[in-house]
Amino acid sequence: MAEQLNRILGFVDQLQAIDTTGIEPLAHPMPLDNVFRDDEPNDSLPVDAALHNAPARAGAYFAVPAVFESEG
Amino acid sequence: MTVYDLTAMQLRQAHAAGELSAVAITEAFLERIRQQEPIIQAFLHVDETEAIRQAEAVDAKRRSGQPVGLLAGIPVGIKDLLCVRGTPTTCASRMLASYHPPYDATVIQRLRAADAILIGKTNLDEFAMGSSTETSAFRPTRNPWNPECNPGGSSGGSAAAVAAREAPLAIGTDTGGSIRQPASFCGIVGLKPTYGRVSRYGMVAFASSLDQIGPMARTVADTALLLEVIAGHDPRDSTSVPRPVPRYTERLTMPPQPLRIGLPREFFELPGLDREVEAATRAALQEFVARGATLVEVSLPHAADYAVAVYYLVATAEASSNLARYDGMHYGHRTAIAGDLATTMSRSRAEAFGPEVKRRIMLGTYALSSGYYDAYYLKALKVRRLIAQEFAEAFSRCDLIAGPTSPTPAFPIGSKVNDPLAMYLSDIYTISANLVGIPGLSLPCGFSRCGLPIGLQLLAPHFAEETLLQAGHLYEQVTDWHRRCPPDPKRMTGTSPNLDSPPSALE
Numbered sequence: 001m002a003e004q005l006n007r008i009l010g011f012v013d014q015l016q017a018i019d020t021t022g023i024e025p026l027a028h029p030m031p032l033d034n035v036f037r038d039d040e041p042n043d044s045l046p047v048d049a050a051l052h053n054a055p056a057r058a059g060a061y062f063a064v065p066a067v068f069e070s071e072g
Numbered sequence: 073m074t075v076y077d078l079t080a081m082q083l084r085q086a087h088a089a090g091e092l093s094a095v096a097i098t099e100a101f102l103e104r105i106r107q108q109e110p111i112i113q114a115f116l117h118v119d120e121t122e123a124i125r126q127a128e129a130v131d132a133k134r135r136s137g138q139p140v141g142l143l144a145g146i147p148v149g150i151k152d153l154l155c156v157r158g159t160p161t162t163c164a165s166r167m168l169a170s171y172h173p174p175y176d177a178t179v180i181q182r183l184r185a186a187d188a189i190l191i192g193k194t195n196l197d198e199f200a201m202g203s204s205t206e207t208s209a210f211r212p213t214r215n216p217w218n219p220e221c222n223p224g225g226s227s228g229g230s231a232a233a234v235a236a237r238e239a240p241l242a243i244g245t246d247t248g249g250s251i252r253q254p255a256s257f258c259g260i261v262g263l264k265p266t267y268g269r270v271s272r273y274g275m276v277a278f279a280s281s282l283d284q285i286g287p288m289a290r291t292v293a294d295t296a297l298l299l300e301v302i303a304g305h306d307p308r309d310s311t312s313v314p315r316p317v318p319r320y321t322e323r324l325t326m327p328p329q330p331l332r333i334g335l336p337r338e339f340f341e342l343p344g345l346d347r348e349v350e351a352a353t354r355a356a357l358q359e360f361v362a363r364g365a366t367l368v369e370v371s372l373p374h375a376a377d378y379a380v381a382v383y384y385l386v387a388t389a390e391a392s393s394n395l396a397r398y399d400g401m402h403y404g405h406r407t408a409i410a411g412d413l414a415t416t417m418s419r420s421r422a423e424a425f426g427p428e429v430k431r432r433i434m435l436g437t438y439a440l441s442s443g444y445y446d447a448y449y450l451k452a453l454k455v456r457r458l459i460a461q462e463f464a465e466a467f468s469r470c471d472l473i474a475g476p477t478s479p480t481p482a483f484p485i486g487s488k489v490n491d492p493l494a495m496y497l498s499d500i501y502t503i504s505a506n507l508v509g510i511p512g513l514s515l516p517c518g519f520s521r522c523g524l525p526i527g528l529q530l531l532a533p534h535f536a537e538e539t540l541l542q543a544g545h546l547y548e549q550v551t552d553w554h555r556r557c558p559p560d561p562k563r564m565t566g567t568s569p570n571l572d573s574p575p576s577a578l579e
Contacts, residue, residue, distance in 0.1 A: 012381040025453030028281045029267045029509025035310035049174040055406035065413045
C-alpha cells in the first residue's frame with residue numbers, strides 16, 4: 001500500500017510544473033449560490049425507522065461507547 | 073424476437089397495445105436473469121416477488137383505465153449506490169452489507185412514479201471507486217462479450233446487465249467515467265448528464281462536486297427515455313438545477329444545421345491509445361462527415377495531460393470527507409471488539425473498507441492536510457479551472473467534442489488490480505467532463521478483432537444533452553453496432569474465450 005501511494009503521489013506531483021499564477025481555484029463545476037428555503041416544519045423519519053440500521057440501540061437512542069472516559 | 077431482445081421503446085409500445093403485460097415482461101427478464109447470472113454476476117440483489125408485485129400493480133392500473141407512466145412495466149436495473157426503501161443498499165461494501173435505507177432516492181421515486189419495475193440492484197466497484205467492478209467487496213462482474221474480461225466500472229453491473237439483456241434499462245452513476253467507460257466496454261449506450269441535471273438525493277456520495285446519476289441502455293432513444301424520467305430539479309438536492317427538462321424522446325431528429333465536431337489533437341496522440349480503438353473512432357467520425365458534419369481541430373492540452381492527476385486529488389479529497397460518516401455509530405458496520413469510542417470507529421472502518429477505498433481516503437486526507445493543502449488540493453483546483461477554460465474555448469468553435477471513450481477495450485479480470493495507476497488511466501478521456509460538469513455520451517462504434525466492443529465518446533457544453541442524443545441517434549440510424557448481441561455465455565464455458573490478441577495494456 002505504501003509503495004502504491006508513493007507512486008500515485010509521484011504521478012500527481014506533475015501538477016507542480018504548471019504555472020497557475022493568478023488562476024482562481026475551481027471547487028465546483030457550476031456557478032452555485034446558497035440555496036435557501038423557508039423554515040417550515042416538515043415530516044421527518046419516525047424514530048424506529050431512523051434507528052432501524054443502528055448497530056446498537058438503547059430505547060429511542062443510538063447506543064455508542066462512552067465518549068468521555070470515566071476517570072477524566 | 074424474444075421479449076428480452078426488445079428495446080424499452082418497443083416494450084412500451086407492446087405494453088400500450090396490450091400485447092405484453094407488465095407481468096409477462098418482468099417474468100421474461102427474471103427468467104433471463106436466472107439464465108445469465110451464474111456467469112455474468114451483474115446483480116447483487118434481485119427480489120423476484122417484489123418485482124412481480126410491482127408489475128401486477130402496473131397491470132391493475134392499466135386495467136382500471138388510469139393513465140400509466142412513461143416506463144410502465146419496463147424493468148430497470150439500479151446501481152447499488154442508490155437508496156431503495158427497504159431493499160439492501162450495499163455500495164458493494166462490507167460497511168453497508170446489511171444497510172436497508174428507510175427512504176427512496178429521488179431518482180427511485182421518479183422511476184416508481186413512471187411505473188417502472190425496479191428489477192434489482194447491480195454490482196459496482198466499492199463505493200463507486202474503481203474502473204472494473206473488481207473492487208466490489210462481494211464478487212466481480214463478467215463482461216458479457218468475454219467472461220474473462222471485466223465489464224468496466226464502476227457501473228459495471230448496470231452495463232453488463234443491459235448488454236446481457238437482463239434489463240433493457242439501467243441506472244448508473246458517473247464520477248470520473250463510471251457510466252461511459254463500462255458502457256463502452258459492454259457495447260451499450262451510457263450518458264453522464266450535466267452536473268445538476270439529475271437529483272443526487274439518496275445517491276451515496278463519493279465526490280460531491282463530480283458525482284452525477286445517468287441512464288444506460290442499448291439504444292440512444294431508450295437512453296433519452298430514461299433521462300426524461302429521471303432529470304429535473306429537486307428541492308432536496310441544492311445542486312440540482314431548476315431548469316425545464318426537454319422532451320428528449322421527441323427531439324431526437326437532428327436539426328438541419330451542419331454539426332461542427334471538435335477533435336482534440338492530444339486525445340489522439342496519447343501513447344496508450346489502442347490502434348483498433350483509434351481506427352474505430354476515426355471511422356465513426358467519417359460517418360458524421362458523410363452526413364454533413366465538419367471536423368474542427370481543437371486543443372485540450374491540460375485535459376489530456378493533467379486531468380487524471382487533478383481528478384485523483386479532487387475526488388479523493390472529497391471522498392475522504394464524505395466517507396468520514398461511516399463511523400459505525402448510526403448505521404453500517406461496527407466492530408465486535410469492545411473498545412473506547414475512537415478505537416471502535418477506527419476498527420470498524422479498518423474491518424469494513426476494502427483496499428481501494430482505504431487508499432483513496434488516505435490520499436484525500438493527505439491532500440487536504442495542513443502543509444500539503446496548497447501544494448495538492450488547491451493546486452489541483454487551479455488546474456481544474458484551466459481545464460474548464462480550455463473546454464469553454466474549444467466549445468466556442470464546435471458543437472460537440474469527439475474521441476474514444478477509453479484508450480482500450482475491456483481488459484482481463486485481475487490484470488490491473490495491483491496497479492492502481494494503470495487502472496486510473498483507463499478514465500483519461502472521461503474524467504474531464506466531471507471536472508468541468510459537462511454531459512458526455514458513450515456509443516458503441518465498433519469491435520476489436522477479438523470481439524470486444526469499442527465506444528465513441530461525445531462531449532457537449534452544459535445542458536446540451538439534446539445535441540448529444542441527436543448526434544448519437546443519427547449515428548445509430550446509419551450503423552448497426554448497437555444491434556449486436558453478446559454470445560450466450562453458456563456456450564462459452566468449456567471453450568477458451570479468444571484472448572490471443574488481448575487489448576494492449578496501458579502502462
